Amino acid sequence: MSYVKDFTTVYTIGNRNYEITAPARFDDETNQPIYDAELDERASEMARQAYRDDMGLLSPTELKKYRAKVGLSQRNLAELTGLSPNTIALYEAGAFPTPANNKMLKYLINDDELLRQYIMDDTNNYSNDLVAKVKAYLQQKDIVVIDQSFQPKFTAVQLANWLRVENYFGRELDENVEPLTQMKLIKLLYFAYGRYLVKTHTKLFTSSIVHLQYGPVITEVHSKFKGLTVLDTGKPSKEAFDDYNLVSKDSDISHLLRLVNEDYINYSASGLSQKTNQPGSPWSLTDDGRIIKDQLIFDTFSNGLEE
Structure with missing residues (x-):
């Protein structure tokens, strides 16, 4: 006879130790754990998934869901990726992808525009079956369409100045409100950009958003405030107030900025970085120094995530 209760085991994967507590089967007489294929495999998979999470590796479930989608x-x-069918089968069975394959598959899974580029490139010589399936999927998928003729009303710096002045007003009313840092300012603008992109299918500003070491960076704002950590300990400049008054005339955009500011007023810059820099985020799926694609941002924010 036997019984089941929680048991803690340490698994070592890739020189990392994972302490996993999961149901295990015990012998009635000895009260020692005994082999149970299903329970033991479940605990092992919990350890493997913890390793995947640590390393940012694609899971079997993610790969299967993508194929089904x-x-x-x-x-x-x-055929689409240039990998062998056996490799795909191994990854779906639980094998860890190589770093290069993991990065390539994550790019593909998180960017339907990349999928479109693959399938429209005649030099790839894909089979008719594959092309038909992908085209059918893309036709029913909501791909973000950016109106390139649309010119945003404000620059990224003008919107940044609005947030600077709003922070100043907050500090005047509440001594617990901390001065705005450049890093937090850029995170707030990034969140505003994503929300606006989903709502309007247009850009909030024209400045590029690029992958740098500490997260998504809005180049125009980073250049304007280069070298500054804390932007204002006192009253912002006249230029900032002029921009604040100008942006405030647009009720939709000023309302958007105010909501983003209120949502994250208690977050530190490092706390926001944990959101923007997590595995699977647009930042993590973009090479260092490269522009983060609007499609990645759109897909993330349209799914109710802010990363």
């Missing part, structure tokens, strides 16, 4: 067989996905 697009309507691809394992052989289709192998």
